[in-house]
Amino acid sequence: MRKKQGFRLERPVDQIRSGISLVTETIRGRSRRFRRLRLTAGVTAAIALSLWAIVGGVFPSPATATGQTYEVLSTPENVIWGELFKPDSEPILRVQSGDRLVMQTVSHEGILADQGDTIEFLTGSGIAESDILPDQLQIKAEVEKTGPGPHVITGPIYVEGAEPGDVLEIKTLNIDYRVPYGVISNRHGRGSLPGEYPENGEPIYTKVIPIDRENDIGIFKPTNGLPNLNIPLKPFMGLMGVVPADPEDAVNSVPPGLYGGNVDIKLLGVGSSLYLPVQVPGALFYSGDPHCAQGNGEVALTAIECSLTPTFELIVHKGMTLEAPVGETEDAWIAVGLDQDLDEAMKKSVREYLRIVNEEYGLTKPDALLFGSAAIDFEVSQVVDIVKGIHGVIPKELFAPLTQGN
Secondary structure, three states: OOOOOOOOOOOEOOOOOOHHHHHHHHHHOOOOOOOOOOOOHHHHHHHHHHHHHHHOOOOOOOOOOOOOEEEEOOOHHHEEEOOOOOOOOOOOEEEOOOOEEEEOOOOOOOOOHHHOOHHHHHHOOOOOHHHOOHHHHHHHHHOOEOOOOOOEEEEEEEEOOOOEOEEEEEEEEEEEEOOOEEEEEEEOOOOOOOOOOOHHHOOEEEEEEEEEOOOOEEEEOOOOOOOOEEEEOOOEEEEEEOOOOOHHHHOOOOOOEOOEEOOOOOOOEOOOEEEEEOOOOOOOEEEEEEEEEOOOEOOOOOOEEOOEEEEEEEEEEOOOOOOOOEEEOOOEEEEEEEEOOHHHHHHHHHHHHHHHHHHHHOOOHHHHHHHHHHHOEEEEEEOOOOOEEEEEEEEHHHHHHHOOOO
16 A cells, blocks of 8 residues: 655644534534634534534443544545555544544546546536546546555544544534536446446446536436436535454455445435444544435446535544444434345344344334334445445434433
8 A cells, every 4th residue: 555655734723614503504414515713622612512412312422522623635645546544554634532624535436547538528528627626636647546446535534542442433514515516437347237237338338417506406417318307416425434453354445344434325414423333543534435416226336426525523432332333313323234245234234223222212122123114214325335235214203202201
């Protein structure tokens, strides 16, 4: 893996973004842009603690938050391409539990070899050259692709106090668009119908999607002259993870695992949390594979892949044990099952649902199985990442009678 040299970005940005807006938009579950206001670190910390009190949760209290915000740029020194970070990867930044990251991420679509010249590819689909993200061009020119995966990944971030056996909570507080375009691709031998599509044995069928940020839609232009179709945008990060303990799990950025990684669950957008078991000291958090919209299954191969800037809050939980990634939104728990066999992924997701409902609400597992058969939806996250994903969506309101008086 390419070793990083020289200066590392590590500067607090304590006068960036309005904490009040973060609270408001997190509760609403959506945020596009918010006004930059001046805040002291103390005010930011108070807002962070208030936010925790508002969104609550049944997990143990987080470690003390310092409330600093850091900006992480997607420069060549801060990214890798094609693989995940490894236990010996040098962190680009060290933060405390409760700190926030405004982290630039870059889409790989448009800079892969089978799409040819990036400028020609994008301008040929109506994107102005001035709108092309310079970071994409710089990464394509300067960053070696060191693994078989397609993803450009920003990181890693060392979280002080995080040790194996702990859990890292990744809160997504905000997501900003970086460019007015995204890309959807289907490649030969990949996707849900390998060997059937792309048609006629073509190696790739790919389409640039203009992004209308004011109306939150992606514009899909049919090839045969039919009217344009609008795809509602719901941005999220397809890839969020901690470094796996086994370096062999990091050689390819595609398959997700216990460490998170490329889980591709579209519910993990603004206002959500992803809980991951820490594998190595400092957790070494990273993110990439930014999406503007995705259908469950991700059947062609990709979502609308588009460069984004998410704002994360990283929280270390002590005394908490997880055997699989767990997601949470304001309204639901997300029981994740991952396996190369979709049937086994389903079994793992159901078992995780049973565990969550038993531990959080006291329902016996046999009762939870019957209840889930009538009331819980299990959805295919994706079938295209080698390791397939199923997630059970557990509405919290269904279990409200079991929490009254507690």
